[in-house]
Amino acid sequence: MSNSSQENYSFLKGVGQNFDKAAGFTRFSAGILEQIKACNSILRVKFPVKIGDTVEVIEAYRVQHSHHKLPCKGGIRFSMEVDQEEVMALAALMTYKCAIVNVPFGGGKGGIKIDKSKYTEFELEKITRRYTSELVKKNFIGPGIDVPAPDYGTGAKEMSWILDTYSSLNPNDVNAQACVTGKPLSQGGVQGRTEATGLGVYFGIREVCSVREDMERLGLSVGIKGKRVIVQGLGNVGYHAAKFFQDAGAILVGLIEYEGAIYKEDGLNVDEVIAHRKSTGSILQYVGATDLANGADGLEQPCDILIPAALESVIHAGNADRIQAKIIGEAANGPLTPDADAILLKKGVWIVPDMYLNAGGVTVSYFEWLKNLSHVRYGRLEKRFSENMYAELVNIIESLTLKKVSELERKIILRGPDEIDLIYSGLEDTMIGSYQEIREVYVNTKGVDDLRTAAFICAINKVGAAYEQLGIFP
Known part of the structure; x- marks a missing residue:
């Protein structure tokens, strides 16, 4: 795409165009369609983080597109391309995506506007934890409120930092592990x-x-x-x-x-x-x-x-x-x-x-x-119940046919x-x-x-x- 056409194209408008095209084939009134299309809540924060000997002001977002079902669900990306329009478009797509695959979530999305390669792991951890504390303060994260996940530039490590920060700020939440997904296996992934x-x-x-x-x-x-x-x-x-x-x-x-x-x-x-x-x-x-x-x-x-x-x-x-x-x-x-x-x-x-x-x-x-x-x-x-039940079936078949299955076949059949x-x-x-x-x-x-x-x-x-x-x- 040329620079001029790239500048003129809006991802959010593109999602809106596709929505409008489909809306004409549905039975809903203009008011309901407007509610479905609208982003319910938009959080834009700027917070200071000490990086080396200087203080940097970090720009970050969390958008909850739809509250028709809770919690909201969507990834968090680390990228210099992050802006409000992009996060709104991605949150809207999450609403529609969850509905299509019958997952009972509203759409959400988050982003931190940083170039990940310019920071050490320790600095990225500080930024991620501070972002999480902002989400907690504004009630934009929780097992029944809004559940982030990995996206571009993030993975299991960042999710573990989010979980730990949320848990330390909500020590009595027995379901704290469910505040974020994409975690390491050792932390409930x-x-x-x-x-x-x-x-x-x-x-x-x-x-x-x-x-x-x-x-x-x-x-x-x-x-x-x-x-x-x-x-x-x-x-x-x-x-x-x-x-x-x-x-x-x-x-x-x-x-x-x-x-x-x-x-x-x-x-x-x-x-x-x-x-x-x-x-x-x-x-x-x-x-x-x-x-x-x-x-x-x-x-x-x-x-x-x-x-x-x-x-x-x-x-x-x-x-x-x-x-x-x-x-x-x-x-x-x-x-x-x-x-x-x-x-x-x-x-x-x-x-x-x-x-x-x-x-x-x-x-x-x-x-x-x-x-x-x-x-x-x-x-x-x-697992064990299934294996025991399969074993009983194999034993019955062997006794009726007077034939034995091989050890390899038995292993395959009995696996729960x-x-x-x-x-x-x-x-x-x-x-x-x-x-x-x-x-x-x-x-x-x-x-x-x-x-x-x-x-x-x-x-x-x-x-x-x-x-x-x-x-x-x-």
């Missing part, structure tokens, strides 16, 4: 949280590719195996998505990072590319691959499935007509502008929207929140579910069921020509119904 968004992207695209009617229209075979995939971004989401696609038999023809892109028709191995990058500092000059110095050019290479898993607005009016992918899966938030949507839809590209596809993170965050409130780890109550099995199973079920809901709206709503509008309709219908049930409208 869940297995599978790290790869959750990438795995959700894989489950979602796998479900998309299972619909024969849609694949035939795109000129593709059913299933993931053999499909050519390009992934932009090798961070947490992009790496895990690429890995799951690769393991399922897809061909990773392209990988894109900020230093450039590489393309190889017969396929790349994502782990080998990561190892190459660690040793050389770049994905470029990978053996057998074609280098593209401008990473954006990687988006335009031939493929079946394109997964933008990095930044907002990377596909826009300036490059949309050169995109060759037949399916675009929005693993990042807002990687396509509304202008790009219009161009790609005319070309018949199947766009799987961010508010559905990257909902794996919030889905598994929901499981973590439930675990913290129940104070019981997943699998603890049922661990936490990771239950998390993966719950995420898979969520992504499959939610896509079926969206596609049903797409197929059955006259005038709806894209999945994004169908997803917004799903979200608006659920949030609007929740507001009506609250009885706040006459």
